Amino acid sequence: MALFDKLLGRTTMTRPTRIEIDCSTGVESIIELTDAEIAQMEADAQAAEARKAEEDAVRQAEADAKASAQAKLATLGLTPDEIAALTK
């Protein structure tokens, strides 16, 4: 069908596919995703984005706390080497 579309100058939207392997027969199939599966994939992508934002926020908070602690140690008179030895 894609070849006919090309010959006729038609553009077609290709749907995402999944590979299914039936372990009882060894048969491998390439199957276009249904609308529901595409919707689920998009919902999963949004969830992944939210999760990543959460993880980034945690990581940033930890980095900020570390920098703040190092600054306080410096004001107490510790050298950079001493601070590095403490925070290893």
Next chain:
Amino acid sequence: MANTMTLISSVTVGADGASSIDFTSIPSTYTDLLLKVSVRSNNASVLDTLGINFNGSSANYTMRNLLNEGGTPASYTQTAYASQNATGYQSGATATASTFGNTELYFPNYAGSNNKSVSVDSVSENNASAGWLWLGADLWSQTAAINRITLLCAGGTNSFVQYSTAYLYGIKNS
């Protein structure tokens, strides 16, 4: 102690890519399962997350992992990640060409009647100074035997690229 290992099925992704790799009708005749995955996605980043779900179920997934993200240690607990578990890294589109992330997943007692746990050992290859490591413990709080394993690109609406592979082995103690 498991002492035999049999290849059940394997797949290599073709030129068109694939949004998921789906092992169906997995026989229940083994003690454990082992899944070896070498994948790269078209995600516009140096790395992507590998996702997994079982029996087509979209609920009851949790996990805990320890990471090294390019030199920075981290750990995360996931309790509500919708329809799948995040289960390792894979290389993304901007990683060094032709590098693939490698993940090994072990499923003990996958056909039993308890909740299903998975051990995860994963790296995202990049052939560069920074690397990403992932050790994880996944849980699917369902008592059904696992008869289907679906691998996904968890980081978005991405696809596994050509030459990505997955090998599913059955482990027996006899």
